[in-house]
Amino acid sequence: MSRDTGDNLNRNLSGNVPMDSVLDTFLSRRSVVRGGLGAAIAMIAGTGLSGCFDSGGSDDDDPVVAPPTPAKLKLGFNSIAGSRTDACVVAAGYSAYVLAPWGTPLNSKANPWKADGSNTSTDQLNAVGMHHDGMHFFPINGSSEDGLLAINHEYIDADALHPAGPTSVAGKRPAEEVRKEINAHGAGVIRLKKVSGRWQVVDNDPLNRRFTSATVMNLSGPLRGTNHVKTRFSINGTQARGTNNNCGNGYTPWGTYLTCEENWPGIFINKSATLPADQKRIGVSTSSGNYKWETAAGDASEVNDEFSRFNVTPSGASAIDDYRNEASTYGYIVEIDPYNASTLAVKRTALGRFRHEGCCPGLPVVGKPLVWYMGDDSNNEYLYKFVSTAVWQAADANPADRIATGNKYMDQGKLYVARFNADGSGVWLLLDVNTPTASGQTLGSLYGDLAGIILNTRGAADALGATPMDRPEWTTVNPLNGDVYLTLTNNSARTAAKVDAANPRGPNRHGHIIRWHDSDDHNSFSWDIFVFGANAAGTADINRSGLTELNQFASPDGMSFDSRGILWFQTDNGESSLTSYTNDQMLAVIPTNLVNAAGKQVPINAQNQVDLRRFFVGPNGCEVTGIAFTPDNKSIFVNIQHPDNWPSADLATTATPAGTKVRPRASTVVIQRNDGGEIGV
Numbered sequence: 001m002s003r004d005t006g007d008n009l010n011r012n013l014s015g016n017v018p019m020d021s022v023l024d025t026f027l028s029r030r031s032v033v034r035g036g037l038g039a040a041i042a043m044i045a046g047t048g049l050s051g052c053f054d055s056g057g058s059d060d061d062d063p064v065v066a067p068p069t070p071a072k073l074k075l076g077f078n079s080i081a082g083s084r085t086d087a088c089v090v091a092a093g094y095s096a097y098v099l100a101p102w103g104t105p106l107n108s109k110a111n112p113w114k115a116d117g118s119n120t121s122t123d124q125l126n127a128v129g130m131h132h133d134g135m136h137f138f139p140i141n142g143s144s145e146d147g148l149l150a151i152n153h154e155y156i157d158a159d160a161l162h163p164a165g166p167t168s169v170a171g172k173r174p175a176e177e178v179r180k181e182i183n184a185h186g187a188g189v190i191r192l193k194k195v196s197g198r199w200q201v202v203d204n205d206p207l208n209r210r211f212t213s214a215t216v217m218n219l220s221g222p223l224r225g226t227n228h229v230k231t232r233f234s235i236n237g238t239q240a241r242g243t244n245n246n247c248g249n250g251y252t253p254w255g256t257y258l259t260c261e262e263n264w265p266g267i268f269i270n271k272s273a274t275l276p277a278d279q280k281r282i283g284v285s286t287s288s289g290n291y292k293w294e295t296a297a298g299d300a301s302e303v304n305d306e307f308s309r310f311n312v313t314p315s316g317a318s319a320i321d322d323y324r325n326e327a328s329t330y331g332y333i334v335e336i337d338p339y340n341a342s343t344l345a346v347k348r349t350a351l352g353r354f355r356h357e358g359c360c361p362g363l364p365v366v367g368k369p370l371v372w373y374m375g376d377d378s379n380n381e382y383l384y385k386f387v388s389t390a391v392w393q394a395a396d397a398n399p400a401d402r403i404a405t406g407n408k409y410m411d412q413g414k415l416y417v418a419r420f421n422a423d424g425s426g427v428w429l430l431l432d433v434n435t436p437t438a439s440g441q442t443l444g445s446l447y448g449d450l451a452g453i454i455l456n457t458r459g460a461a462d463a464l465g466a467t468p469m470d471r472p473e474w475t476t477v478n479p480l481n482g483d484v485y486l487t488l489t490n491n492s493a494r495t496a497a498k499v500d501a502a503n504p505r506g507p508n509r510h511g512h513i514i515r516w517h518d519s520d521d522h523n524s525f526s527w528d529i530f531v532f533g534a535n536a537a538g539t540a541d542i543n544r545s546g547l548t549e550l551n552q553f554a555s556p557d558g559m560s561f562d563s564r565g566i567l568w569f570q571t572d573n574g575e576s577s578l579t580s581y582t583n584d585q586m587l588a589v590i591p592t593n594l595v596n597a598a599g600k601q602v603p604i605n606a607q608n609q610v611d612l613r614r615f616f617v618g619p620n621g622c623e624v625t626g627i628a629f630t631p632d633n634k635s636i637f638v639n640i641q642h643p644d645n646w647p648s649a650d651l652a653t654t655a656t657p658a659g660t661k662v663r664p665r666a667s668t669v670v671i672q673r674n675d676g677g678e679i680g681v
């Protein structure tokens with residue numbers, strides 16, 4: 001979440017509260033929660049681990065987990081204490097280095113970063129963007145020492161971006177400042193190499209590139225070419241300009257990056273008396289854009305409506321004469337081919353339009369559809385998944401044309417939204433024209449065609465009775481068994497009267513992580529809550545997982561399994577019971593190690609919580625977000641977003657000297673073990 005641009009207002013007025021009277025039922029039946037073994041077996045294919053989890057463990061018909069054949073993986077570091085300094089802290093035996101901070105030149109068109117904030121918009125277009133977030137490492141020829149870091153730049157700190165903060169003259173933002181802000185957003189691809197044991201950015205590498213809030217992209221999937229997305233820029237509705245507020249990320253089995261558009265509604269303004277339903281439901285502003293980019297419209301230097309496009313108030317004779325549809329070209333999953341700089345990014349509209357947080361793929365199985373899981377991060381919004389029409393073919397893992405492969409798997413398929421039942425089961429509700437709504441209509445009767453449904457994905461999900469969740473952030477899939485995990489970061493709008501089994505605390509100030517396992521047919525799932533965020537001194541109702549000083553956390557957000565089955569998650573916390581103890585952090589746990597006497601996976605509890613360990617803490621003011629791994633797991637990349645007064649040295653653990661004020665720079669931090677071994681074990 002961008003603390004400055006984030007918007008967690010509850011815009012869900014659907015009244016979907018399907019479980020608020022049945023919490024007790026759930027708590028008394030937790031032992032029925034179990035994963036779909038058949039699905040797990042289909043996916044694990046030789047890993048030697050079962051995919052079941054069970055929060056009760058008393059069922060004698062539960063299959064017993066097969067003992068892992070390799071030596072059981074264990075965390076090999078001790079949990080560290082919290083920290084509140086202008087420095088990173090990492091577990092003993094590890095080092096953390098600053099890599100690719102905001103403003104690092106990617107090619108010779110950019111001047112070196114200047115500490116006075118005076119770099120130009122052209123410099124910024126050719127340099128690392130601001131406020132790093134989700135990312136993924138794409139190896140070159142399988143290497144763990146040479147690769148491409150695809151990375152999101154979620155938003156900006158305008159005070160740090162400009163020499164003396166943002167300015168305006170008579171209510172208008174200067175064009176050069178607006179261009180610099182637009183260019184600091186988006187995503188990027190950065191060539192990295194490890195030289196003499198240290199990672200470096202490869203300046204001028206031909207694969208280095210930036211995608212900004214102005215970069216031309218293709219529209220693909222059900223919205224492409226429809227009247228919903230025709231603009232003065234693209235009169236046939238096939239292209240869009242820019243990606244914005246790119247928060248979590250995903251990837252594909254064919255080697256492309258997925259960047260997710262989250263708080264993009266804030267860059268637009270619609271001054272109409274009545275907003276289109278989709279704009280109202282998702283929160284397009286009626287007063288002022290977050291950055292007031294639209295106020296630069298009419299500047300003598302403006303090219304191709306580069307500023308006026310952020311004002312989506314109808315002004316022309318039709319949609320192709322103005323930008324009333326510009327906001328309809330945002331809110332998507334965007335696919336980037338990091339290995340081919342000649343390709344355009346593609347907005348994959350089939351995966352829904354909302355405030356996308358992340359987009360994690362399920363485990364690919366030959367002959368089965370591909371799946372991606374996606375959160376919509378606002379109070380009381382929903383969890384979604386997309387299931388491809390095409391079934392996975394192994395030859396597509398290394399295709400000649402990755403974007404064409406994306407067309408194959410990501411443009412046709414089924415979009416679902418989740419309903420969590422109180423008994424630990426769940427249903428995936430299909431967002432399609434023939435699906436009956438809770439009020440006895442069909443989605444087709446409400447929204448016309450599939451494009452209309454996708455345009456107002458939230459509204460369609462309302463109509464189906466999906467479960468409002470506590471701000472769904474990232475998802476990740478356990479490579480050992482296909483279980484899916486979702487961070488629910490917090491929910492100030494959840495009242496005590498509106499709790500349900502999947503979101504059982506109101507208000508939810510600390511967040512929790514829920515997990516599930518899909519059925520083979522993708523229509524249903526079984527779920528449990530893996531861990532509740534809490535301060536260690538919290539009441540029994542708050543500290544439900546028995547956390548201690550060494551692993552207390554709140555507001556889980558970024559999250560990813562590594563290839564070995566270690567779950568890493570990160571916090572974006574503003575809850576005072578934790579901020580008074582520690583800055584934002586990253587913790588690790590191996591869920592398949594947490595089992596009951598019958599060998600079934602169980603959630604984190606007072607007995608096993610010692611296996612949840614704090615590995616890393618960021619500097620004052622920051623959010624720790626984004627995580628990527630080299631194939632050998634000997635380097636882990638994490639991002640430090642919006643630090644207060646950091647970095648001051650190459651070593652990320654060097655504290656900024658007292659009395660020194662640096663211009664803060666979001667940065668990737670690369671963590672390596674001092675003996676060169678694998679991280680975490």
Ligand code: FEO
Pocket residue numbers: 001002154247248262357377473557
């Ligand atoms: Fe950008 Fe939902 O965090």
Ligand code: CA
Pocket residue numbers: 001002473489557572
């Ligand atoms: Ca967040």
Ligand code: CA
Pocket residue numbers: 001247248357473557558572625
């Ligand atoms: Ca986030």
